[in-house]
Amino acid sequence: MAQGQQSPRWALTRGSFSVALSLSLILLLLLTATASASEEYDYYSWQSDNFHNGRFYTKQPMCIDIPTDLRLCHNVGYKKMRLPNLLDHETMPEVKQQAGSWVPLVAKRCHADTQVFLCSLFAPVCLDRPIYPCRSLCEAVRDSCAPVMETYGFPWPEMLTCDKFPIDNDLCIPMQFAGNHPSPPTVPKVCPPCDNELKVDHIMDYYCASDFVMKMKIKEVKKEKGDKKLIAAQKKKKVLKWGVLRKKDLKKLTLYIKNGANCPCSQLDSLSSNFLIMGRKVDQQLLLTSIHKWDKRSKELKFAIKFIKSHQCPTFHPIFQ
Template identity: 85%
Template sequence: MAEQKRQVWVVKALWLALGLFLIGYTAAAEEYDYYSWQSDNFHNGRFYAKQPQCVDIPAELRLCYTVGYKKMRLPNLLDHETMPEVMQQAGSWVPLLAKHCHADTQVFLCSLFAPVCLDRPIYPCRSLCEAVRDSCAPVMEIYGFPWPEMLQCDKFPIDNDLCIPMQFSGNIATQTPVSKACPPCDNELKSDTIMEHFCASDFALKMKIKEVKKEKGDRKLIAAQKKKKVLKMGILRKKDLKKLTLYIKNGANCPCPQLDSLGSNFLIMGRKVDQQLLLMSIHKWDKKSKELKFAIKYMKSHQCPTYHTVFQ
């Protein structure tokens, strides 16, 4: 009982000190380079040769570098044992943060990918998982990604003092507005954003669009017959380029400012899902944009990380 009360006090103290999420715990966590969790070598049916460590969150771990604390537990709560493995798997989730589908998305994901250093792992509450899932799964489905098995919410504890709760409970602003731009159209013309989508896409093209139609709740983009510049061929075949049609899933009615005028060239990136080519990102080809020029040049030499993509 005394041990349980101590754990409750620790977690409650964290929320009071952090403001958003465990920020105040940083100073205490930084005092240790290594934690001796003797009971945690065996976790989720896997035996780890190394005991969990408390390590710095590297800047390259973009998903969680700004989460609000500086050190994380490794192995993490998704059974990733090395930092390269964590970065590869977490990298595929970075663009989801930019979609603002829920204000707690980073808190939820980082509680698993980069859990804060405590004397035992603290999992996200089931209600936190459900809130993020309910808001973000529809956005993921637009790109042809289902909510992954590893994040099934029934795996996480029912709300109590020893799990991570929602930070923005009941905040209407956490929900995606109906009038919000279609996700593939809602991307900044920044080199980092372009490269994230480039690596996650099956193909990338410079091309013109002849016509846009609505079809069964989707938006259908028909490519012009003019020559297309291939930046990434991927799974496309030459015959695919001759009659190229792309879809924005569930995008019949959401705004897409880029498609208001079809006179210019576009940077198109997409994936093939169930024999359909889904649009992942669209930008007008702005010749004056330094960000675009840098990204296009970088594509020629950049080696994309190899990971199992769950969302981009």
């Protein structure tokens, strides 16, 4: 199909929908437009002129309930998903492992449609043919969220290259909040590693996604080449997760908030307390992924630290942390 043409039956544009429509309503409209929808689908291939990512499944895709422990997509707005999904994950354990690494990105609220976009791929809705996200939806989420990912040393992944997805005059999932973006902030956005709630779920997400975790004091904070540089105090540090760290790394420990020289981090306004520090190693630099003041009165922190001792993290590939 040429880029300027519309499919006679499957044309779907952003203008066809009100901004206020929820994803579930959009998918309901798509469902009524299809000839039929069943519990299992004989789908072998699909490819269009503007989406060169056709797939061949050796077994019939199944329609299954989205499990409650698939945290990325359990509350996305529909109850059943297609497996294999649109990222070629064929088993639910594989879906859970890979989707788990994206939960922190949704929590960052870098774009209102981040969850819609990711779940359209990780947990696609059950219809008689796969429904992909529109290219404009991918581009909007990428443009808003890629800078956040870069803070942690991650580029926008190749598997989410937006040119792979259909243009908006094909059948696809459009942006849900087009034209409904908030006014530009009058103050700088908080540094991403500093913008995390002190909640058990958040702490455990970052614990599993980070290379190392420790309790420590910070001696000094400086700016260096656009980054925020955190120099650890020489006092004893308690390592809760070693990962890539070695004992020699603790002697002159320095951490960085990538591109964080000018963004605020309220936790660092006072360096008198201990901190819960999480991070990962990128190109020999130790990058901060999360920071919390070590509040002895916090029940959430106490429970999380106790839980850490026996918690087995999933073995997912860390696309985003």
